[in-house]
Amino acid sequence: MDITLVQGDITTQEVDAVVNAANSSLLGGAGVDGAIHGRGGPEILEECRRLRASSHRGGLPTGQAVATTAGRLPARWVIHTVGPVYAPGEDRSALLASCHRESLRVADELGARTVAFPAISTGIFGWPMADAARIALETVSAAETSVVEVRFVLFDATAYGTFNDLIMKFARKS
Ligand code: ADP
Numbered sequence: 593m594d595i596t597l598v599q600g601d602i603t604t605q606e607v608d609a610v611v612n613a614a615n616s617s618l619l620g621g622a623g624v625d626g627a628i629h630g631r632g633g634p635e636i637l638e639e640c641r642r643l644r645a646s647s648h649r650g651g652l653p654t655g656q657a658v659a660t661t662a663g664r665l666p667a668r669w670v671i672h673t674v675g676p677v678y679a680p681g682e683d684r685s686a687l688l689a690s691c692h693r694e695s696l697r698v699a700d701e702l703g704a705r706t707v708a709f710p711a712i713s714t715g716i717f718g719w720p721m722a723d724a725a726r727i728a729l730e731t732v733s734a735a736e737t738s739v740v741e742v743r744f745v746l747f748d749a750t751a752y753g754t755f756n757d758l759i760m761k762f763a764r765k766s
Contacts, residue, residue: 594741595732597759599752602745603631606666608704609659611695613712614672616651618644618658623715628670632663636670655690657698669702671695675713678720685727688713692731699739706741711751721754729758 602610602624613624618640620629629636639660644651652658657673673691676684691712699707709728713719732742746752 593732593735593737593739595729595759596741596743597746597752597755598743599746599749601627601747602708602710603627603665605708605743605745607706607708607741607743608667609669609671609699609702609707610662610665610667611657611707611709611712612670612672613675613710613715613717614652616653616674618648618652618672621716624710628665632665632670635661635663640672655687655694657691657694659698659702667708669704671698671702671704671707673712675717675719678713678718685723688719688724688727689731692728693735696732696735696737696739696742700737705739706743707739708743708745710745710747711755714751721751722758725751725755725758729755 612628615621652674654674654676657671659669659671662668662670673695675691676687711724714721714724744755746755
């Protein structure tokens with residue numbers, strides 16, 4: 593699998609599936625979630641509402657993932673996952689790793705071969721970028737998946753730089 597990095601907006605990515613840093617209600621929010629629903633249009637929210645009325649009555653638990661249409665986005669699917677809120681006194685990194693693993697598992701079920709991820713939990717949920725980047729890169733590179741490209745889409749230059757520094761270390765190790 594290739595791990596690639598771009599600085600930009602995840603809603604413009606031409607990939608099979610885009611991962612959404614959703615909240616457990618699945619009914620939309622700010623940040624990436626707001627951008628995906630805003631640009632993808634109402635079809636995504638309609639499908640989220642159907643999930644809430646059927647298989648996901650209690651919402652989506654932290655660390656899990658579920659797919660919907662991508663509406664008007666260039667992608668075919670949105671894979672919604674709920675990152676953990678950062679808690680300084682508690683190690684929630686297994687949940688953040690789970691978001692990445694579960695998103696790739698759902699991608700495999702869909703037959704998606706190219707998947708774009710945002711930096712899950714690093715916005716409103718407060719996770720320090722370098723630690724989130726380490727967890728994301730370690731988890732994705734260790735995953736057994738048929739996905740051929742995982743593209744991390746970083747919103748600003750600082751986030752891009754943080755991922756880029758780490759990916760160099762990964763490259764040197766392998
Ligand atoms: P969370 O609630 O999981 O922290 P956020 O959406 O608040 O999710 O933020 C996650 C990351 O996504 C942050 O680093 C934020 O800067 C970034 N982000 C926000 N909008 C976009 C976008 N349109 N494309 C890519 N990344 C984005």
